[in-house]
Amino acid sequence: VRSARRVTLPTHEHQPDLSGALREVFAAPGAVPPLGALRDAAARLSATYRSGRYPERPVLSTATEAAAYAAYRMAATHAAAAAAFTQTGRVAGGFQPRGQVDLGGGTGAAAWAAAGTWPSLTTIRVLDRAGPALALGRRLAARAHRRHPIAAASWERWRWHGRHEVPAADLVTASYLLAELTEPDQDHLLRAAADAAQLVIVVEPGTPAGHGRILRARASLLGSGMSIVAPCPHELPCPIAEGPDWCHFAARVDRSPLHRRLKDAALGYEDEKFSFVAAARHPLGRAAGRLVRRPRYRKGLVTLPVCESDGELRPRLVSRKHGESYRRARQTRWGDPWPAP
Numbered sequence: 427v428r429s430a431r432r433v434t435l436p437t438h439e440h441q442p443d444l445s446g447a448l449r450e451v452f453a454a455p456g457a458v459p460p461l462g463a464l465r466d467a468a469a470r471l472s473a474t475y476r477s478g479r480y481p482e483r484p485v486l487s488t489a490t491e492a493a494a495y496a497a498y499r500m501a502a503t504h505a506a507a508a509a510a511f512t513q514t515g516r517v518a519g520g521f522q523p524r525g526q527v528d529l530g531g532g533t534g535a536a537a538w539a540a541a542g543t544w545p546s547l548t549t550i551r552v553l554d555r556a557g558p559a560l561a562l563g564r565r566l567a568a569r570a571h572r573r574h575p576i577a578a579a580s581w582e583r584w585r586w587h588g589r590h591e592v593p594a595a596d597l598v599t600a601s602y603l604l605a606e607l608t609e610p611d612q613d614h615l616l617r618a619a620a621d622a623a624q625l626v627i628v629v630e631p632g633t634p635a636g637h638g639r640i641l642r643a644r645a646s647l648l649g650s651g652m653s654i655v656a657p658c659p660h661e662l663p664c665p666i667a668e669g670p671d672w673c674h675f676a677a678r679v680d681r682s683p684l685h686r687r688l689k690d691a692a693l694g695y696e697d698e699k700f701s702f703v704a705a706a707r708h709p710l711g712r713a714a715g716r717l718v719r720r721p722r723y724r725k726g727l728v729t730l731p732v733c734e735s736d737g738e739l740r741p742r743l744v745s746r747k748h749g750e751s752y753r754r755a756r757q758t759r760w761g762d763p764w765p766a767p
């Protein structure tokens with residue numbers, strides 16, 4: 427008769443994801459600056475980002491600023507990057523990158539997001555000019571399971587000034603970086619990224635200014651001979667570039683208790699708005715159409731605002747009498763491809 431054995435979970439079941447790593451790092455006594463200092467730094471960062479102006483001095487250049495950023499922004503930029511990467515991965519199913527270079531990677535939000543989207547990654551390089559941000563990123567990554575791709579990431583001091591090359595990698599990402607570069611530096615960076623990568627993904631805040639930078643990035647990547655993968659279903663002029671609207675998407679972010687305290691926020695979540703573009707050296711696939719707004723629901727009718735492959739934006743009406751198509755339309759969300767794959 428065999429004796430009953432106690433079931434033990436594999437070690438990685440106990441290893442945290444990014445939100446767990448943030449919780450653990452911020453819970454360690456004396457490991458991060460006191461709450462008052464974090465609050466002041468978060469308020470300063472927030473004012474800098476809201477101004478929409480090119481920052482006069484480097485941000486995240488002190489340990490307090492890096493910690494404030496990680497506490498109140500990193501979950502949001504991670505959610506935005508993860509949503510952009512997921513949308514890209516859904517249309518580029520055959521893309522299995524082995525290496526990522528994350529430009530202006532800071533505390534590592536886009537590196538965690540890429541590792542979560544593409545488990546094929548074995549080499550991740552996070553490049554940034556801010557030493558304190560990289561140091562905190564390294565500490566967070568040390569909380570991941572040793573087989574998680576982020577655990578082996580390298581954290582490298584690197585300051586973009588327009589004359590560098592970007593190190594070659596299957597995937598080159600730049601998340602929430604462009605606003606901190608002058609326009610000539612943005613242009614050089616995008617050309618160098620296009621030369622270095624199979625796939626380039628640029629993510630920016632989902633504001634009119636952020637979308638403006640994405641449109642310039644899109645034009646630059648197309649000008650370098652790359653093909654658009656997402657979100658656009660075409661390479662024609664953006665139909666949302668004219669007029670008061672701008673192309674953006676939203677990602678739901680759970681706010682940690684510390685995040686809520688820093689922001690004096692009551693809600694347990696927020697929606698991070700973002701814009702992005704993904705472009706590939708060789709075509710990897712593209713959606714036939716994509717929802718660029720929230721769908722509208724009326725009794726027995728769904729209206730889907732779809733950007734389509736002919737470069738036009740159309741409201742697609744799907745009614746109950748369309749049967750299976752109606753069922754799919756009801757499940758389709760802002761940012762999803764349409765027709766549903």
Ligand SMILES: C[S@@+](CC[C@H](N)C(=O)[O-])C[C@H]1O[C@@H](n2cnc3c(N)ncnc32)[C@H](O)[C@@H]1O
Nearest residue numbers: 503530531532535554555556585586601602606
């Ligand atoms: C808003 S943070 C974004 C960090 C991270 N990518 C994310 O999504 O959370 C911008 C980052 O760009 C870095 N950065 C700004 N200008 C840079 C430059 N010229 N060279 C390298 N890094 C730069 C900053 O140090 C900062 O870490």
